[in-house]
Amino acid sequence: MLSQDSLRSYEARCTQESPPxxxxxxxxxxxxxxLMRLVAQGDIAAARTLLLRHLPLxxxxxxxxxxxxxxxxxxxxxxxxxxxxxxxxxxxxYPVPEKRTLPLPxxxxxxxxxxxxxxxxxxxxxxxxxxxxxxxxxEGNVDDLLKSHPLWQxxxxxxxLAKDLAKLLQKQIExxxxxxxxxxxxxxxxxxxxxxxxxxxxxxxxxxxASDIDQETLLWHDSICVAxxxxxxxxxxxxxxxxxxxxxxxxxxxxxxxxxxxxxxxxERKKDQAPLHTDPxxxxxxxxxxxxxxxxxxxxxxxxxxxxxxCQCLRCVRACSYLQQYQGYPRLYARQIHNNATIxxxxxxxxxxxxxxxxxxxxxxxCPEHFSMADLCLAAREDMVAAKRMPARAHEFALEDMQNxxxxxxxxxxxxVSKPSWVFFPGCQLAAERPSQVLELYDIxxxxxxxxxxxxxxxxxxxxxxxxxxAGQKALFSKHMERLRAHLEELGRPKLMTxxxxxxxxxxxALPDYPxxxxxxxxxxxxxxxxxxxxxxxxxxxxxxxxxxxxTASHNPAWQKAVRSLIQKTGASFxxxxxxxxxxxxxxxxxxxxxxxxxxxxxxxxxxxxxxTEPALASCIICRDRFARLGKACWHILDLLxxxxxxxxxxxxxxxxxxxxxxxxxxxxxxxxxxxxxGYPEEGIALAISPELLDDLERRHILxxxxxxxxxxxxxxxxxFLNSENGHRLGSFRPRNVTFWVEYSLDEHGFVxxxxxxxxxxxxxxxxRPANEVIDEQQALQKDAANVGGAQ
Amino acid sequence: MTMAPNYAxxxxxxxxxxxxxxxxxxxxxxxxxxxxxxxxxxxxxxCGMTFVPKSLAEGKxxxxxxxxxxK
Ligand code: SF4
Ligand code: SF4
Ligand code: SF4
Ligand SMILES: [Zn+2]
Numbered sequence: 001m002l003s004q005d006s007l008r009s010y011e012a013r014c015t016q017e018s019p020p021x022x023x024x025x026x027x028x029x030x031x032x033x034x035l036m037r038l039v040a041q042g043d044i045a046a047a048r049t050l051l052l053r054h055l056p057l058x059x060x061x062x063x064x065x066x067x068x069x070x071x072x073x074x075x076x077x078x079x080x081x082x083x084x085x086x087x088x089x090x091x092x093x094y095p096v097p098e099k100r101t102l103p104l105p106x107x108x109x110x111x112x113x114x115x116x117x118x119x120x121x122x123x124x125x126x127x128x129x130x131x132x133x134x135x136x137x138x139e140g141n142v143d144d145l146l147k148s149h150p151l152w153q154x155x156x157x158x159x160x161l162a163k164d165l166a167k168l169l170q171k172q173i174e175x176x177x178x179x180x181x182x183x184x185x186x187x188x189x190x191x192x193x194x195x196x197x198x199x200x201x202x203x204x205x206x207x208x209x210a211s212d213i214d215q216e217t218l219l220w221h222d223s224i225c226v227a228x229x230x231x232x233x234x235x236x237x238x239x240x241x242x243x244x245x246x247x248x249x250x251x252x253x254x255x256x257x258x259x260x261x262x263x264x265x266x267x268e269r270k271k272d273q274a275p276l277h278t279d280p281x282x283x284x285x286x287x288x289x290x291x292x293x294x295x296x297x298x299x300x301x302x303x304x305x306x307x308x309x310x311c312q313c314l315r316c317v318r319a320c321s322y323l324q325q326y327q328g329y330p331r332l333y334a335r336q337i338h339n340n341a342t343i344x345x346x347x348x349x350x351x352x353x354x355x356x357x358x359x360x361x362x363x364x365x366x367c368p369e370h371f372s373m374a375d376l377c378l379a380a381r382e383d384m385v386a387a388k389r390m391p392a393r394a395h396e397f398a399l400e401d402m403q404n405x406x407x408x409x410x411x412x413x414x415x416x417v418s419k420p421s422w423v424f425f426p427g428c429q430l431a432a433e434r435p436s437q438v439l440e441l442y443d444i445x446x447x448x449x450x451x452x453x454x455x456x457x458x459x460x461x462x463x464x465x466x467x468x469x470x471a472g473q474k475a476l477f478s479k480h481m482e483r484l485r486a487h488l489e490e491l492g493r494p495k496l497m498t499x500x501x502x503x504x505x506x507x508x509x510a511l512p513d514y515p516x517x518x519x520x521x522x523x524x525x526x527x528x529x530x531x532x533x534x535x536x537x538x539x540x541x542x543x544x545x546x547x548x549x550x551x552t553a554s555h556n557p558a559w560q561k562a563v564r565s566l567i568q569k570t571g572a573s574f575x576x577x578x579x580x581x582x583x584x585x586x587x588x589x590x591x592x593x594x595x596x597x598x599x600x601x602x603x604x605x606x607x608x609x610x611x612x613t614e615p616a617l618a619s620c621i622i623c624r625d626r627f628a629r630l631g632k633a634c635w636h637i638l639d640l641l642x643x644x645x646x647x648x649x650x651x652x653x654x655x656x657x658x659x660x661x662x663x664x665x666x667x668x669x670x671x672x673x674x675x676x677x678x679g680y681p682e683e684g685i686a687l688a689i690s691p692e693l694l695d696d697l698e699r700r701h702i703l704x705x706x707x708x709x710x711x712x713x714x715x716x717x718x719x720x721f722l723n724s725e726n727g728h729r730l731g732s733f734r735p736r737n738v739t740f741w742v743e744y745s746l747d748e749h750g751f752v753x754x755x756x757x758x759x760x761x762x763x764x765x766x767x768x769r770p771a772n773e774v775i776d777e778q779q780a781l782q783k784d785a786a787n788v789g790g791a792q
Numbered sequence: 793m794t795m796a797p798n799y800a801x802x803x804x805x806x807x808x809x810x811x812x813x814x815x816x817x818x819x820x821x822x823x824x825x826x827x828x829x830x831x832x833x834x835x836x837x838x839c840g841m842t843f844v845p846k847s848l849a850e851g852k853x854x855x856x857x858x859x860x861x862x863k
Contacts, residue, residue: 346863347859347862347863348862348863349862351861351862391858391861391862392861393857393858393861718809718810719809719810719841720809721806721807721808721809721815721841721843722806722807722808722809723804723805723806724804724805724806724807725804725805726804728804729809730806730843732844739844741844741846741849755846757844757846757849757850758849759844759849759853759854759857760824760857761822761823761824761853761856761857762822762823762824763820763822763833763842763844764820764821764822764823764840764842765820765835765836765840765841765842766841766842766843766844770839770840771820771835771840771841771842772840775821778821778823778828779828782823782826782828785826
């Protein structure tokens with residue numbers, strides 16, 4: 001179960017919403033990224049609003065700030081940091097109409113600030129900005145403020161300060177002369193909170209040093225804060241660091257507010273946020289643009305702003321087209337999944353999000369915080385299944401295919417060794433797609449192993465149950481696995497070797513103690529010189545392959561190593577794509593996405609194909625068939641080891657309908673080896689379907705068997721419509737939760753299919769049952785449901 | 793939730809092969825996941841056999857099914 005807490009901890013793990021370096025290092029939380037984005041777009045008014053929202057004494061700071069943001073900027077090594085301070089100056093000088101703001105109601109807590117250094121003025125700015133009545137005790141009159149200040153040098157700085165002070169003095173602020181020895185006790189009784197500017201007051205009062213005061217709060221005692229010390233250089237030289245002095249003013253102002261209101265000084269003050277992970281990747285050098293006059297021209301500013309790298313994490317998102325599809329990132333998705341789980345009425349809008357993840361785990365490998373969408377989506381699916389909220393449409397078709405594989409299951413003991421050391425588990429997909437290679441491989445294994453120290457190889461052809469696991473059907477998965485375990489125990493607990501990475505992952509998940517390995521590891525230890533038909537000598541193979549690791553083997557280094565070693569033994573050469581091994585990408589089949597959301601799955605396959613620069617070579621038959629179907633030549637490792645005439649990387653897989661036929665045939669072949677005969681199932685009617693039409697229909701989850709059944713039913717009961725224009729017949733049949741429609745005609749050879757479609761909705765008068773019977777039944781069901789609902 | 797109520801065949805002129813009757817647009821309630829809607833569909837006026845056009849099955853009907861599944 002995904003608890004609220006675990007959802008929240010998922011959310012917290014993704015750093016995509018953390019501030020970029022520039023913002024993280026700005027004491028005023030100014031986001032350089034947004035500033036640059038706005039300037040680049042030419043929206044200087046918005047850029048200005050952003051600055052005014054964050055910066056105290058904005059004109060002054062945009063002149064004198066020592067810009068720690070720029071030190072941190074990730075552009076630094078690629079032509080120089082963004083000119084964030086100069087950009088601020090440009091935006092503030094840019095002529096835009098002043099916005100009139102509504103005056104806030106005055107607050108009652110009276111604030112006193114002693115001194116007029118940068119720290120004091122910043123605090124005054126912040127507090128007056130929030131409409132606290134502020135009394136500033138300063139030497140001389142306002143015009144003299146800062147006069148002795150070391151920064152009070154250039155005319156530009158003086159002008160900037162004059163602008164900020166003019167603004168400040170419009171607020172509720174009173175300037176009073178500073179006493180030679182201010183009486184703190186008296187001030188304390190007159191004001192709700194007090195700040196002493198240490199730099200300005202150091203010679204009038206005995207004040208604590210910076211190291212004596214908690215820098216998080218700057219509280220000295222009672223309701224008195226002290227801040228604004230000079231910084232000291234390693235050589236002992238004292239100097240004023242503007243960003244720090246002003247930042248202390250802001251922190252002090254926040255403490256004063258809390259003191260005046262009697263709130264905790266520390267609660268929820270420090271943000272505990274992991275830094276944004278940014279990997280700038282390959283960045284082209286671009287030199288920093290310096291203003292040609294005192295400030296930038298608009299063109300210069302925009303050119304400079306466009307140098308911003310727009311720092312983001314999105315490492316996982318860039319690699320996964322499913323994560324891109326919803327225009328967000330895992331943190332946002334975790335939130336959406338959380339909302340999906342908690343709504344009672346209304347649409348569960350994150351269902352598609354939850355069922356679109358292939359559970360491949362690549363994101364967790366790429367993410368510096370190991371955020372796993374796979375774990376999140378699988379847990380969400382399990383919760384949906386438990387709450388009976390999983391739409392049947394999502395996985396029913398894949399679970400039916402699993403059912404079919406189980407119906408055709410067959411376990412063949414070794415014909416010569418009574419207690420086999422091994423059981424070969426090819427996987428239901430490989431067995432359905434490549435039955436003859438599977439039997440050939442089985443025979444090779446027996447020949448090689450039976451002479452050695454670990455003789456005896458049984459054969460187990462069935463489904464591993466992975467579809468149930470991926471569908472979130474925990475109970476179904478564990479029931480299936482228990483049954484498999486019983487079979488394996490019956491065979492004497494032989495070591496299981498599989499040719500399918502998903503099977504291996506499923507067994508590892510469910511039977512972690514059972515001895516397991518891949519068939520490739522076993523083959524790699526055997527003498528397979530007879531098999532090494534020397535790929536080099538074969539003219540039909542590409543010179544170099546791009547090797548694709550199946551995502552279910554991403555945590556299986558032994559699989560990966562054995563596959564590479566076997567390929568090398570055949571003499572074929574290969575290269576590694578960008579994502580490979582632990583970070584390999586999914587072909588789109590994983591997590592049953594090819595079933596639930598074929599378009600999402602194809603998007604993932606296409607993204608992977610783009611990374612495979614050479615003709616591909618895969619150790620998973622599903623990956624191979626999916627790539628080939630989308631036009632990417634892809635060989636299976638068995639095509640190197642056990643080549644078949646006419647089999648190339650371009651050949652299309654045989655399709656889901658054909659898989660069912662082949663499974664049944666393979667089962668009969670294996671049974672024959674055990675001396676058992678099984679009758680052939682009754683031949684259905686002959687229905688001609690073009691391969692293109694069948695491929696399209698299979699994608700819509702309509703199989704050949706559904707079509708022949710529907711035609712046979714319509715013909716047997718004469719329940720079809722007739723198109724008097726072209727003689728087409730239209731029949732329908734509802735063998736389970738789906739009604740299948742077939743439009744066909746009859747020619748001299750038999751029936752020909754023209755089109756087919758299906759729906760899940762119940763339409764009385766279709767599907768082979770009389771309309772009234774269905775209406776009565778459905779209305780009775782609705783009445784029952786209403787009674788149950790009413791009784792609760 | 794509503795389904796625009798009247799759906800004719802996508803093309804052709806259809807008869808019920810059993811009753812040899814031309815189809816008429818007639819009302820029929822359709823059901824899914826505890827909801828019911830009345831729709832006008834091509835039906836045989838005699839035996840009530842009902843026709844679901846491809847465009848309806850793959851269009852509006854699919855849309856409504858998905859909405860109800862996500863509710
Ligand atoms: S890799 Fe993805 S999940 Fe991890 S922090 Fe970055 S955006 Fe978030
Ligand atoms: S490149 Fe842009 S977003 Fe990144 S740190 Fe620099 S200013 Fe900020
Ligand atoms: S498809 Fe794979 S990489 Fe993409 S989110 Fe799911 S588990 Fe992560
Ligand atoms: Zn009829």
